[in-house]
Amino acid sequence: MTALFYIAAVVAVLSTLMVVTRRHLVHALLYLVISLFAVAVVFYTLGAPFVAALEVIVYAGAIMMLFLFAVMLLNLQADSPLRVPRTAWVGPAILVAILLAEMIYGLTMETQPLAGAEVGPQAVSEALYGPYVLGVELASMLLLAALIGARHVAARTSDEEDAAASMERGRAAAGTPSSAQSPAAEEGDA
């Protein structure tokens, strides 16, 4: 288990360095996914399997999905071509293969966590809904506030809608033929 920890730690540091140094945005985000996977393996070797699973599901799954959605919404093709060179997959593939070998080894061999005893999901849930239940409520309110705040920030303000509507009217008055398809384009922008 000690060897697993050190290999995963090296993979985490390497992939995080790649996140910071890659010029291409999508490459950096994909290296970030590998970094999160490596940290999940570190959690597993530390005797925290529940947190390791959450790291993969929430961080590498949900949060990175948000990042990729934002990249798609921002429509970055104009800034940087999204064409991936043919050799770009080599680095991530090697790092992920190391993590996969570690995972197979950890699942098939009888391994002992570094801390001696692992703290399983049951102990975490009992702590979470026992002494920390107020924190769970606060976290839920924080997430609700973030949901509403993100919608409010990203949505078009009423000023912009007025401007867009007046532009529409001006275009319709001038008899521009493109006025029929412009609402669809505006929707795409939003």
Add this chain to the structure above:
Amino acid sequence: MAAVSLDHALVLAAILFAIGFAGLLTRRNLIVVLACIEIMLNAAGLAFVAAGARWGQADGQVMFLFVLAMAAAEVAVGLAIAIRFRQSVKSLDIDDADKMRG
């Protein structure tokens, strides 16, 4: 031996935090800056989990869950701001946000 490895987990958290911080200071792309903040939050969570594993308590993992919820909230609002930024400034370079105009 086990205690040494747990100390090394804290060292790993410090290294990851330092890399994230260096990226935050040097990169100018708003999305990459948000990703670096994610790296730093993840490193802080790693320190929590390592400390919790050191004492065999679940509290470290509970704290990591709170860090996780906060990171999700932060990235949702941050990416919404990135979309607005792109619409108004027409770029993602945070150095273009140096004018305090409405």
